[in-house]
Amino acid sequence: MAATDPRRPSRRSSVTRRDFVKRTGLGAAAALAVGGRWSRAAAAASPYPEWIPASTKPPKRGGVLTRASAWDPPVIDPRLTQSVGLYQFVGLTSNRLVRYPFSDEATTPSDLTLKGDLAESWAPSPDHRVWTFKLRQGVKWQNVAPLNGRELVAADVKYCFEQYAKEGVQAFTFQEIEGMETPDKYTLRVHLKTPNTLFPQNLAEPVAVIFSKEVMEEDGDLKKRLIGTGPYTLKEHTRKVRVVLQRNPDYFDKGRPYIDEYVILSTPDAATRLAAFRTGQADFIWLASPSEVETVRKTNPAVVVQSYHNTLAPFGLALAQDRAPFNDVRVRRAISMAIDRQKMVDTVFEGHGILGWGVPYIYYQDTPPTAKDLGPWWQYRPADAKKLLAEAGHPNGFETTLFYYEYFPQMTSEVQLVQQDLKKNLNINVKITKLDYTTYYGRYVEGKWDGMSWGFQSGHAIGLDERTYMYMHSKSTKNFFRVNDPVIDELTTKLRRTPDRNEQRAVAKKIVDREYDQVLRMWMPYDNGFLVFQPHMRNAAAGALRRSDGYGSPTLARAWLDK
């Protein structure tokens, strides 16, 4: 379609009626209705690459990278939040023991080969209960009081993990540790309560950053100061204004980072972020829909666009499956079959979306699942759905409730489409309640609600263990969808004890097949989106599950400005 042809000459300053509606934010509904008409074609003809390979030019030093960000860090204490507001930059001030490849190292967005960050090497005991990490030597804390550039040692990491286990949002992950020892300055030996072949992946999660003992002990928390070993030092954090990171000259990866300063401007309004990008006040931006990209390309034709393909959907219909009527698998299957997901992708996400699944597909197959891959209960078959619901004892439908928080405008459209489909196909009357975030979150994670909720799984997680055991095991505190399935418990535990990569894929596939079959989490379509860069940006592409503007921020340690 012509509208997505990158070679199409730009029409600077020309504003059509549709542009006007889009640009002025005159309601997502109008925009969606307009977008829906050309959605499939736009998706099919999307000319933007999924991956932007590393630049072949020699990197240039210097410059200031700026981004207008929707998020503010609620607090800067990594023990207390997993908010993207914090992790959009903490991965640059601090390191983890291991990490995923930066964009100049990765071959594809799905390259998830573990690399050493603070650890040079790591190895498990034969039973995978003990993991030994050898740290890099000569890594220095940033030259800021009270650390003043002292060397990082194994005891620092041990202390940090102990603090994570003690309290805060990562306690569940770190409470898996039975004990730790530091045989020498650079060796950390971690003893787990149960075998876990995926333990290093959990330490590579963007949230598992190493913080300093001194600050923690002096302040009692990490709310005021953030001192790490990373490529950037936190120079300024003015709430609701900006975060300024300054190049750390003592960073262990000599010669890096290339950019002198990274400024994140707090910009809550989407139209303002877009305007900032258009006028060069921001160097990259996240855009959700193809039409938004096209709008930007009219004023900024030279921008570089990466088409981001999600490997999972973070949101879905969560049912109170521990109580009637949703404890009956036939009811869950009927509901799933009564929802037209493809219609949502086409209309709500302009064709640039995924049908929805919960475990990243890259862990069990090479290509995104098709509708067929999701199994019989995920096809839109309203007649079969009605029959199945009647078999389950609800021939005339029933009344239920659904509460949600609008994370993004399209979500409201999805919720309404579900309501419409369930009424039309199953005579299920859904009473929708839209809540503010705190109310929604409190009610959702408490896990005592009836009916339905528009549920979520945390956005930060990259690792397979986090996406399976942590979110689906019946004993996990992160099991928000209230999955209580002995087969899933057994498989997710088995996965942790499976070291072979191919076997891991096979077990992961069994987990998702079981999930689909029992409709344990009813995933809903999700957008793919685009990362749009100013033409001078190099090596900042986003990998799967780790967007450069969010949890994948560490990759900016290798970015540079070709100016």
Next chain:
Amino acid sequence: MYKYVFRRLMLAVPVLLMSSLIVFGLMRVMPGDALTALMAESGNVGEKELKKLRMDLGLDKPYPEQYALWVWQMVSLNPGDSIFTNEPIPVALKKAVPVTLELATLAIILGLVIAIPIGVLSATRQDTAPDYVGRVVAVSGLSLPDFWLGTLVITFAAIWFHWIPPIGYTSLWDSPWRNLQQFLLPAAVLGFRLSAATMRMTRSTVLEVLREDYVRTAWAKGLAGRFVVYKHALKNALIPVVTIVGGQLGTLLAGTVVVETIFALPGMGRLTVEAILYRDYPVVQTNVMLVAATLVTLNLMVDLTYAWLDPRIRYR
């Protein structure tokens, strides 16, 4: 006069007390609390941990006790710390108040600069082209919501001029020029709305005054038109205008919430909205009380301005 001011200040006490009860009650009625928000997305909201934190923050105490404690803190000018960020509230206010104050002051100035001359022009050129234009502008100002106008302005500034105000607040003292760039557009957006009602009121009151006997006498004496309008008519026409402006200050402060969000200014509006979302009780309560006290004071000042505008008015 002093007696009047004292009486008005005394009357402010029950108003503020009622405001404090309303904001305290509303915050407690809203589901969830700061700890729920703080632990958001964690999946580790242990009951034991939450109980301990609530105890540490005094959130486990009975509501009357919490209220009494808070009122005492306010009276002793020590509103405490933010639950969410641990930042002392006076520190947060010290950063946010100047932003909103500057924005509101500029908006009022711009609003009046637009409204009064156009209002007078409309009145003196009644039913001519300038009057029609002025009336259309006024109706537009009343009809266009701030969020729409703000979005429109920032979007089209980017498209047409490839320029928007520099994002990220810079204080007036650090860089007056950069600060002015950051505040001019948002203040114009806010001021435009403020100017609309003022413009209409100016037009109608000037029209009314122009038909008064003493104005006719001034004309008959052969005074210059400008002199008649500005010296004799306008000052007397301004009392209802001042009332309108005073009444709009609350709307203006409400408008700053939206405009501060669109133009990324870290003022009181954003501080309060964020605090409400995070159920940061002390911050919300303090901000609301501050706004209430400000409005009470401004209304008093508006009333006192009447006496300056019209020497016949005396307060006893």
